[in-house]
Amino acid sequence: MKKAVITGDVVQSTTLSDRAKLLRSVKYVFGALEDRRFIQKGHWTVFKGDSFQLITTPERAFATMMILRSAFTGGIYRFASPLVLDEMLPETFDVRLSCGIGTVEAIPKRINEAYGEAFILSGKMLDRISADDLRLILTTPASYLNDHFEVVCRMADMLIREWTDRSAQAICRKLLYSETQVASAAFFGISQSSVQHRLKIGHYEEIRYLLTYFEQQIQAHIKKS
Numbered sequence: 001m002k003k004a005v006i007t008g009d010v011v012q013s014t015t016l017s018d019r020a021k022l023l024r025s026v027k028y029v030f031g032a033l034e035d036r037r038f039i040q041k042g043h044w045t046v047f048k049g050d051s052f053q054l055i056t057t058p059e060r061a062f063a064t065m066m067i068l069r070s071a072f073t074g075g076i077y078r079f080a081s082p083l084v085l086d087e088m089l090p091e092t093f094d095v096r097l098s099c100g101i102g103t104v105e106a107i108p109k110r111i112n113e114a115y116g117e118a119f120i121l122s123g124k125m126l127d128r129i130s131a132d133d134l135r136l137i138l139t140t141p142a143s144y145l146n147d148h149f150e151v152v153c154r155m156a157d158m159l160i161r162e163w164t165d166r167s168a169q170a171i172c173r174k175l176l177y178s179e180t181q182v183a184s185a186a187f188f189g190i191s192q193s194s195v196q197h198r199l200k201i202g203h204y205e206e207i208r209y210l211l212t213y214f215e216q217q218i219q220a221h222i223k224k225s
Helices: 019-035 058-074 117-130 143-160 165-177 181-188 192-201 204-224
Strands: 002-010 044-047 051-056 095-103 136-139
Touching (some): 019 044, 019 058, 058 136, 058 165, 058 204, 117 136, 165 181, 165 192, 165 204, 181 192
Antiparallel strands (some): 044 051
């Protein structure tokens, strides 16, 4: 079966204030992805304290990556319930993400025991971006498609580097919940016009076009294969 495997690690994790809170913040975001069905329950794992891996569908791969980047760089976990807020990391952080799209064998209960083409591609390419300035990469067995996706990732990466905490938060809510600006305004306790401004300076419209282009390309590829 075709799956997308995303492997990631936290950038400069040793500079963060609390490793235990880092872990809980990462798990909080993964829980939100489960709730919104971007990933199936249990189809993720955290290892080495600052690295992680998850499985999603090929069509939702790029959107999932953008949610992860916006959630962590915006510190969306800092809006958790007051009951658990003290357990979350007080600062924001960024991540490197490598997505491999390909075949995967039957997925066991522990995904770190899973195997397949998508896992190999994801892990292999993370090593490449760890040595590069790039923080997003999407790879498939089709070289012609990889050329398209490298352009998409480099453009997305340039847009992400211009995010502020607040613009990243607004984009995260939009991508994760598909909520209206009015709903986001109520969540953040700000005006609708302020949400609109945050989305604009975060280049949401440009990101939406990249997401649409990616989905069109991957759907066409899957139909051919």
